[in-house]
Amino acid sequence: MTDRSQRLSFDRPLTRRRFTRAIAWTGLGTAALGLAPFPSEAAPPAPKKLLDESSFVYISPLKRDGGESSCHGELWYAWLDDAVVVIVATDRWKATAIRSGLDRARIWVGDHGLWRTWYGGRNEDFRKAPNFVAKGQAVKDRALLDRLLERYEAKYPAEIADWRDKMRSGYADGSRTLIRYTATS
Structure with a gap:
């Protein structure tokens, strides 16, 4: 030795x-x-055009050690004020992680199909998409919610009618959390 x-x-x-x-x-x-x-930290944010036009993002809260959590589901989102904005059920991991102090997340941009397949498997195609690390923040901002839902009207016209009122009432009663993810450098 x-x-x-x-x-x-x-x-x-x-x-x-x-x-x-x-x-x-x-x-x-x-x-x-x-x-x-160090691509996990240094990957540049996805091009703004892609963030403006894509149907989905895949968001994984990062653990304290920097590793990804196992939650990678595809989400509706809007690109507003240089941030990815989503609304999720308050009892879901993305909202729970932020309340627990795990405010960093990796975000992949693009439509790569359902993350969980009908037969119980996982679709990892989203990992090929442009991605970046962002800091998440739960926000109470009615005007931001209105802008988000307005964007959802344009992006998801066939589905928004089933979700609009649930999102509004959930935001009002606290069962849904509005989250803003801003890219970190």
Whole structure:
């Protein structure tokens, strides 16, 4: 067993293994390929055009250790004031996570089908979509809710009639939470 000074010595021959480990450790390998060395934190937000036009986002609250939670369901959303805005049931994980202090989330943008399949499996296609890390905040803002529902009218015309009143009354009685996710850099 060697001590630390011997392991870090630069006078030892450079083997392929030492070189590969050094490149991986520093993040230079991904930089040489034009990739972000830490994509979970450094991925740029999805293009605004995609955020304006996509039907769905997939949002996963991040745990304290930075790992994703297992909740990745597709959501209706609106891109308002440079933020992803959603309304969810207050007892669902996205709202519960924010109340518990887990206010960071990873957001994927695009329509990649249902996350959970009818046979109990999971569709992971959304992971290929542009994504970014955002800070979530539960907000009490009636004007923002009105703007969100107005956007939903345009984006989801066939479905909104079944949900509009539930969203409004749920927001009013506290059974639904309005959440704003703003990209972090």
